[in-house]
Amino acid sequence: MSGLGKLGGRAWLVTAAALLVLLMVNAVLQPNFLEPSVIQSNLTTFLPLVLVAIGQTYVILGGDIDLSVGAIVALVNVVTVTVIAALGGEGTAVIVGLLVGMGVGAGSGLVNGLIIAGLRFQPIVTTFATSIVFSGLALWVLPQAGMPVPEPYWRTYAGTILGVPTVYVIYLLAFLLAAFLAARPFMIRLKAVGGLRTAAFQTGLDLGRLRVSAFALSGLYAAFASLCLTGETASGDPLMGQTLAMSAISAVVLGGTALAGGVGGALGSVLGAWVVGMIGSVIFFAGLPFEYQTLVQGLIILAALAGGVLVTRR
Amino acid sequence: MNRFADHAKNPLLISSIAILALLVIGELVSPGFARGDQIVRLLTVSAILGIAAAGQNLVILGGREGIDLSIGAVISLGAVIAGNVMNGSNAAIPLAFAAACCAGFLIGVVNGLGVTYLRIPPLVMTLGMMGVIQGGLVVLSRGVPSGNAAPALMAFVSRSAFLGIPGILFVWAAIIALMALVLKRTRFGWSIYAIGSNENAAVLTGLPARRIRVLLYGLAGLFGGFTGVCVIGYTGNSFISVGDQYVLPSVIAVVIGGTSLSGGAGSYTGTALGAIALILLQSVLTTLNLEFWGRQVIFGVTLLLLMLLYGRQARLRV
Known part of the structure; x- marks a missing residue:
């Protein structure tokens, strides 16, 4: 067990080092990079990916994978804006909308988990199929992009709560929830499920319950991400978040969580998500010709993924 | 050995029944759906997905969580390369096939080297490769559609070569037999x-x-490149995301065709039937006068039901 712990720790350090290098490069390229407002704007941009990546971590730790998070983000977004609009757009309507959105996210994750763990379906193909269903439902709720959210919603998101920028409050709450979960027996059991599933089953762990919880958490964190994106775009969009699933998997792997399950943690995924975000930022400010930016970004991410795997390899 | 034979047989039977049922439903909903020329058209679309799924099938059969998520980007690359090599000239078609297949094979070999010698999980390796190829395509094409299919290639995909059947179907039949x-x-x-x-x-x-x-990953890339050339023959010109729509359907075709995602069991004949069933399902849903969202939901739920029949994992035992 200590061996596994050490491996996880090393991958975490590598990602942190990569992040440090990226920060320094970015600070050189972008003169006002360290101004508080720029820091806040960068962290705001990365927040949805950070949240989705934290949720994805639990699923991957349990030895599964969730490709449907992008579709869940879209579904939560359209349901939330529709509920808020239907209830008149006042303060209580916003709160009800947020709660319904979180419920939809956790519920979608629950459906994934019940199908995969309960009926013994393959996670990759199943979450692809459910993502088709979720995007279909999103288009049913809101066929076209539009339907603005009321001003207090996006003003609060861009503003402050008790003097602290709202985005930082969300980061803090997300960290607290992740830290709370990390300290629970849940985390050790989930890692056991992902690490050696048969052995975990034979020691009497309730595998189904743990895997379903992981999927529900992934759905819930996707809902958080969606509500943040809604704060940024201030409107409904049934096609929101389509690339998030793949970026989140990269972030989780960069953060040192083994795709095979059993090793890793949510904090690493946060660093991984920041690295993915910073790579895009560095390339943008490096002044590369536009058409080379995607290629360089792809190469760096592939190299980082390969490097991370190589360093943690036994 | 007997149990293996039972496993391999079932999916073929179930896919065949699903295909027949879908044809009957299609004919009932919109008379003429199961007419000869319609079936040929549906088979042509299935052939493109089926050839892409051949590569996917090989890497999945090879085990170790084998999967190729870069296949869509390889298809796009194949289409863009072929379009630029041909630029409307029939004489350049063999060269277009050769160039697209070589490019695909090389990319596949890189995937394979990463997966085996660097021990990068296939999902991560091919996901990363997908990003690299997509970036490469932006550089190659500068973001604008370029290159045209030669007339003979378009005829190969959509016009009758013999008895009303286009050449691509003969090629697909040959691939099925060969596999x-x-x-x-x-x-x-x-x-x-x-x-x-x-x-x-x-x-x-x-x-x-x-x-x-x-070699399996190399072959997956080769099939991807080949599919790309067929795709540009079908659409006429290429854009850089033309292959994206094939990534997960190619995996689904393999799974509903009865190949286990954990490797080592399954057949390409099943995958070919899976591809036909998938395309038929989409086509039936299009003829049902439904709104887009309804089609999506039914499509997703039907995929889940198909997996319920035989795409399930083994029960854990004490």
Whole structure:
């Protein structure tokens, strides 16, 4: 067990080092990079990916994978804006909308988990199929992009709560929830499920319950991400978040969580998500010709993924 | 051995029943759906997905969580390369096929080297590769559609070559026969099942598991490049995301065709039937006068139901 712990720790350090290098490069390229407002704007941009990546971590730790998070983000977004609009757009309507959105996210994750763990379906193909269903439902709720959210919603998101920028409050709450979960027996059991599933089953762990919880958490964190994106775009969009699933998997792997399950943690995924975000930022400010930016970004991410795997390899 | 035969037989039967049922439903909903020329058109669309799924099938059979998510980007690359090589000229078609297949094969080999020698999980390696190829395509094409299909290539995909059947279907039939022959009757085919079901045992019997797996990824890329050329023959010109729509459907075709995602069991004949069933399902849903969202929901739910029949994992035992 200590061996596994050490491996996880090393991958975490590598990602942190990569992040440090990226920060320094970015600070050189972008003169006002360290101004508080720029820091806040960068962290705001990365927040949805950070949240989705934290949720994805639990699923991957349990030895599964969730490709449907992008579709869940879209579904939560359209349901939330529709509920808020239907209830008149006042303060209580916003709160009800947020709660319904979180419920939809956790519920979608629950459906994934019940199908995969309960009926013994393959996670990759199943979450692809459910993502088709979720995007279909999103288009049913809101066929076209539009339907603005009321001003207090996006003003609060861009503003402050008790003097602290709202985005930082969300980061803090997300960290607290992740830290709370990390300290629970849940985390050790989930890692056991992902690490050696048969052995975990034979020691009497309730595998189904743990895997379903992981999927529900992934759905819930996707809902958080969606509500943040809604704060940024201030409107409904049934096609929101389509690339998030793949970026989140990269972030989780960069953060040192083994795709095979059993090793890793949510904090690493946060660093991984920041690295993915910073790579895009560095390339943008490096002044590369536009058409080379995607290629360089792809190469760096592939190299980082390969490097991370190589360093943690036994 | 008997149990394996039972496993392999069932999916073929179920896919065939699903295909017949879908044809009947289609004919009932919109008379003329199951007419000869309509079926040929549906088979042509299935052939494109089916050829892409051949590559996917090989890497999945080879085990170790084999999967190729870069296949869509390879298809796009193949289409863009072929379009630019041909630029409307019939004489350049063989060169277009050669260039697209070579490019695909090389990318596949890189995937395979990463997966075997660097031990990067296939999902991560091919996901990363997808990003790299997409970036490369932006550089190659500068973001604007470029290159045209030659008239003879478009005829190969959509016009009758013999008895109303386009050439691509003969090619697909040949690929199905060849895959069945290679997988069931050759040393190479058996060694794929061997490394897919128990790699340690395979290595101990002297099989070069790593080299075989690199070759499988190479072949997946080759099939991807070939599919790309067929795609540009079907659409007429290429844009850089033309292949994206094939990534997960190619995996689904393999799964509903009865190949286990954990490797070592399944057949390409099943995958071909899976591809036909998938395309038929989409087509039936299009003819049902439904709104887009309804089609999406029914499509997703039907996929889940198909998996319920045989895409399930083994129960854990004490």
